[in-house]
Amino acid sequence: MDKCEYKKFYETVGNLNGWDFSKLQVLSDEPKWDFYDEVKRRAQTTDILLDIGTGGGEKILTIAPSLEFTVGIDLSHAMIQVAKENLKKSNLPNVRFLHMSSDKIEFPANFFDVVSSRHAPFNAKEVARVLKTDGLFLTQQVSEADKLNIKTAFKRGQSFSEKDGVSKERYVWELKKAGFSNVQSFENNVSEYYQRTEDLIFLLQHTPIIPNFGMEPEDYSRLTAFIESNRTEKGICTNSKRFLIIAKK
Template sequence: MKEINFHKYLEEIKAKFEGWDFSSIHDTGRIQSSLLSWSYGSKVVAAMQDATTVLDMGTGGGEFLSLLNGYFPPTIYATEGYKPNVPIAKKKLEPLGVSVYEVVDDEQLPFSDQHFDLIINRHESYSVKELKRIVKPNGIFLTQQVGGWDCKEINEWFGTSVNPEFKEWKLLSALEMFPVNEWEIVEQKEEFPIQRFYDLGAVIYYLKAIPWQVPDFSIKKYEDALYRLYLHIGKIGYFDVTQSRFFLKVKCK
């Protein structure tokens, strides 16, 4: 029976994933995270109430932004850099009045100077120089970011290194990118919550959805490590990893 269950979990690699929708593992409780001391959604809702023109950077499939439509300002835009997500985001957001743009270069956003009084960004890259160009004086940039050592225990388990491109990404390095003569730091926080996987299939689904965690991940290459993890979860009941999250709110001077 154990062998049958193990191979059934391996089939999770075939599960459909589109947009930025983790409901099949989050909403079912197959993966859970400990609490942060802040809520990105609540920060956004509060900031939107004082805004007239808003940009959501890296909207994914529009899953998060669409849930806040009751707080939308008069004018709202969204960008997305992953091409397959763009039509998904358009389908979800354009009926709500959101203009969706595909963006492939953080340094060249398709907006005029001083266009936005609020720019929000959840787990997306950005160019501070370009933010400065498109935000209005006294405009707000509000972001929640994933640190470079996020879920490092996954890499340790599979014997792979943390991506060197991201490993130095943390709150301190993000703060250093905002010149004090151009930006005011309004809020900043960094925390390291625990993310718990309750079954092997949830781990496989996660690695398929976030391919940069283990870039060369495949069932064939890592089957032995996956079987060891299957036994570990069977014995302990879960697999814990450490997330890295930071929140930053800055005002343009």
């Protein structure tokens, strides 16, 4: 899925369901890190933070009290509306949500102390431009081997034909080229257990894991076969593979 396809998918699905995955019943092994805990741990109370692809803003609102000021931007008009509604409920005075592309961040150079991006595209040059000297950029992204048994069962999927680790290496290279002096990367692969068939179907309908899920005649027979082959006492098993990059300007 290229950037244009991602933008179209993201805006469409955001308008349809608000990206609300909160009701899914999923068990997971303990990951090595929690992304926004990492952001909070590495930021200072005097820092100004930019969150790229902020969605409904729920995660940023939980850590905003420990920061001087926070800005969340997102491609989806619908998600920014949701984020603004969540902000009203929170009564936090130090947060703003804006509709904005990560390819053109409408802030001055050297404005932010920390920039974060979770599961969202980013432009390394723009991130470097708006970060102060010695500023930090943290991003968590989905690895090519994520949900590998699902994509194998459907014989297609997001990054299915790509070698695992390619996107991580590309991001690291782009960040170094943009001027980041210290770029570290980490990987995490854990098992996930979807408790109900409807939880798995929701995931496939509302993410790009299997492009156009349900549109091919064989999709539901493949889904049935996958569930039967991967059902365990804990639930329907797949994997969640992520990588974390921490870069210092």
